Amino acid sequence: MNRCLASTLGLALAVATLTLQGCAVPQPYVAPTPTGSTVRPPVAPATTVGNEVAIRAISLLGAPYEWGGNGPTTFDCSGLVRFIHDQLGIFAPRTAAEQYSAATPVPLNDLEPGDLLFFRIKGRISHVAIYTGEGRFVHAPQTGRPVELRMLDDDFYRPRLAGAGRLF
Secondary structure (H helix, E strand, O other): OHHHHHHHHHHHHHHHHHHHHOOOOOOOOOOOOOOOOOOOOOOOOOOOHHHHHHHHHHHOOOOOEOOOOEOOOOEOHHHHHHHHHHHOOOOOOOOHHHHHHHOEEOOHHHOOOOOEEEEEEOOEEEEEEEEEEOOEEEEOOEOOEOOEEEEOOOOOOHHHEEEEEEOO
16 A cells, blocks of 8 residues: 555656646746847937027917017017016016127027027017027017917018027
């Protein structure tokens, strides 16, 4: 009987071992080590003062125009510029002509978001806008038209563009 018991136990142990091998937990997956360049996730562009000026200008699209308006709910062209710059702690004079005189000139082919565009209307600098990139600008045009987005090649504004500048 001992021999029979030993043989039975040996058989049971063999069956149990084979059965448990089917339940064994596999080793965790380890990705192979890359050979060559590593792909990195994209990095958001750094926030610049100019981008912040442009973003804030865009956020005011649709705000009503009011001559002499300098925010927070109504704007004229230079009041829009002054309001946004003041929010960022940057001094901006009150009128378009004063802003033109205070701005550091920027060549038109080097425009960056946040730069100011100055226009001669009726022979003098009397209108200002904020460049937002990709040939677009935000401005407060005139009574009856809210703050809007325009293209640099606009038939009215392009021939009146006198220059560009930066206050930051």
